[in-house]
Amino acid sequence: MEKKPAFSNDSLPTKKEIEIKKAKEVIRVLHGAIKNYALYPENHTVAKKFINDFKICLREFVQSNGNLKLDVRKDGLLYWGEKVHQSQAMEEDLAFLLFRDGLEWIEFQEGLESSEIRFFFRIIDQFRYQKEESEGDLVTAFWEAEFTNIQYSAGYAIYDDQMPVDISSFKASEKPAIDLDQVLQEPDEAADVVPLDQSLWKLTPEEMALTRKMVAEESRYNSTEEMLRVLPVLLSRQDTREDMHSLLQFMRKGLQKIVGQGRFAFVADLLKKLRIIQQDFRKSRFPAAPLLDEFFLKISSSEFLDELRRILPKMDLKDKNAVDAFKQTIYLLSPKAVLALGPILLQISAQPLRHLVMEGMTLLAEQDAAPLVRLLKHPEEALVLMAVNLLGRIDGPESSDAMLEMIEHPSGQVRKAAVRALARRDRQLLGSLFDLIENPSDDIRDVLLDCLAECRGDIAETLLLDYLQERKYKRRDRSHLMACYTALGRCATTCSLPFLEKTLFSRTWFAGPGYTAHRRGAAAALKKMENREAMVILDKAGQSLAPSIRRALRKAEKKHG
Incomplete structure (x- = not known):
């Protein structure tokens, strides 16, 4: 055969x-x-x-x-x-x-x-x-x-x-007409061609692997961006809730991939367009407008933003355009994104990057402080401390009331941060905070006195002068009194000179076992003032015949230079 x-x-x-x-x-x-x-x-x-x-x-x-x-x-x-x-x-x-x-x-x-x-x-x-x-x-x-x-x-x-587009292709179903993952991962038509003889390539194996990865990622980037660019136009023309829901669902999935690639300039541009559409929908009272509100809430969630944990450490902070694009992206999210960004911030060690994320969170909290206030109840002390520091930058009664509650927080660090934030943001609050000068916590008292000392010639001088001159103090330990006098010296004007001079030279006003603390405190305050009038009083004390006055001056000079 x-x-x-x-x-x-x-x-x-x-x-x-x-x-x-x-x-x-x-x-x-x-x-x-x-x-x-x-x-x-x-x-x-x-x-x-x-x-x-x-x-x-x-x-x-x-x-x-x-x-x-x-x-x-x-x-x-x-x-x-x-x-x-x-x-x-x-x-x-x-x-x-x-x-x-x-x-x-x-x-x-x-x-x-x-x-x-x-x-x-x-x-x-x-x-x-x-x-x-x-x-x-x-x-x-x-x-x-x-x-x-x-x-x-x-x-x-x-x-x-x-670009003719059939909206039905975006509709969600058990078997959607278009699967974004399939579209993005679809190989190039030329992939079926027999590859070039590898001997012609001079790249190292590492360079080859990197090149293949770059080419594949570039193709996915382009496919995703091209589809997302047209969706805002289609969205603005929809008149049915069903079609709008399908487009937004498709857009959210594609946008998450772009965020994961760190392309914040593209993301910011797209979100700006969507915010404009959102405003138009609200003005026209479009029935499906709440779907767009829901969309912004979903892209501000922890699930959506979790990729930032991976992509942010790779950001080039020297690239001003990239940094600005990131801040614009964060600003365009819902303020509730703060709840997702807070835990992410805790995992960032680089200080410049932490500052960038905190700046973005502040921008969101300025729109609505409520989500940031919610973080104050978080079990992580570090996150609560960060939230307190951020709230200190936000004006408004909501943030003030929340920080006043933090003064009673179990953590000493949180209490100190709350006092410092309140005292520095609004000097008028110093009056309501001044009672903390008798607080049992040394940390709280020290923070308050530091804040008072920074307010030269202001309400702080009046509060401290009244506290010492009228003997309103209940704590009589020497260290506390010395700290109060030192703070007064740092914020005092010439208005305090008569009281300090009288306290330094008087032999009868502070009769009792604690009078030396007041005399030394007055000398320390005058030393801190560093003006001509105070120096004249100190020179006079140095020539005094009273040993107790000269001794108080020596103690002040030894401790405060």
């Missing part, structure tokens, strides 16, 4: 099919090189390797098939009438860029050198993001470049940027 071949000649790939397959591989290498070229300085080793990879790949193709001429279409690149690259309709896509600027075809010819490839990549990168006010285009740049081995033809193709 005659043995049949395993396959017939009809099943063998034709010369045309082989060429198309090789052309796909060249385009795959070209597209990947263009994408990643912009990530490195022009003279960087990795950038040079991308250029060299394309040069080698193209040279192999040209040697066996001749020049590579590609027809440019709206939906991709063609070779021999067959599609070898599917356009993604985005700025980073080569076919999109060429079609957008009117190229009909482009040809890479034999002899193409690295210098021309580098110039070609540079032009593509320059015109990748075209703005309405920008001058020039790819065709003009190609003409000025005077390429030797890159030929092209320009026509008058017009890119139709209208």
Whole structure:
């Protein structure tokens, strides 16, 4: 019996099919090189390797098939009438860029050198993001470049940027018509092409892994952003609750991925548009407006913002644009985002980054302090302490009342922070806080006296002067009295001089075992005042015939210099 071949000649790939397959591989290498070229300085080793990879790949193709001429279409690149690259309709896509600027075809010819490839990549990168006010285009740049081995033809193709969208494709169901994860992870059409001989690649294994990761992530970034850009427009045109719910659900999932990538500029821009739509809905009393309110609450939750734990430590705080974009993003969230940001803040050790997150939380609390007040009941003392410090920056009776309650908190650190925050935010509160000067806690008394001492020539002097002069103190221990006199000296004006002079020189006013504390306290206060009138009184004390007065002066000079 005659043995049949395993396959017939009809099943063998034709010369045309082989060429198309090789052309796909060249385009795959070209597209990947263009994408990643912009990530490195022009003279960087990795950038040079991308250029060299394309040069080698193209040279192999040209040697066996001749020049590579590609027809440019709206939906991709063609070779021999067959599609070898599917356009993604985005700025980073080569076919999109060429079609957008009117190229009909482009040809890479034999002899193409690295210098021309580098110039070609540079032009593509320059015109990748075209703005309405920008001058020039790819065709003009190609003409000025005077390429030797890159030929092209320009026509008058017009890119139709209208994007027909079926809202039903976004609707949530048990089996949604569009699965965002599937869309974002869908491999490129060129992935089926036989990969380039690895011997042509000069990258190390580590560089190869990094490059693959960067290319994959870049593709996901672009896909997500393109879909999210159109959704606010669609949302503003919806008149049914069902369609609006579907769009918002889809948008929230995509937006969370962008947040996880740290692209806060894009997030802030999108949230601004949504806030405008939200205001319009409220003005028109659109029945489905509460859905948008609910959307902002959900993107302000711990579940949504949890990715910040991972992405924030990677932020370049020297990049002003990135920092501003992050603050704008936080400001556009619901004030309830404070409840999610607080626990995240505790895990950040870098002080500049902590300051940035606290600044964002303050912006939110200025809109509504209630969520920050809720953090005061958190079991984590560190979080409560942080909340107290932030509330000290927020004006309003709600924050003041909350901090007054914190004065009775079991933690001494929290009590001190509450007193300090209250005293420094509003000097008029010092009167109601002054009773704490007799508080059993040394820490509370010390903090209050420090705050009083910082208020020179203000209500603090009146309070302390009245407390000492009218003998309103109940605590008579020497350390407490000395601390009060020292604080008075730091905030006193010449109004306190008569009392301090009388206390220093009197032999009868403070009769009793505690009078020496008052005399030494008066000397210490005069020493702290550091003005000419006080120095005159101290000089007089130094020449006094009374040993107790000279002794009080020596003690003050020894302790306070």
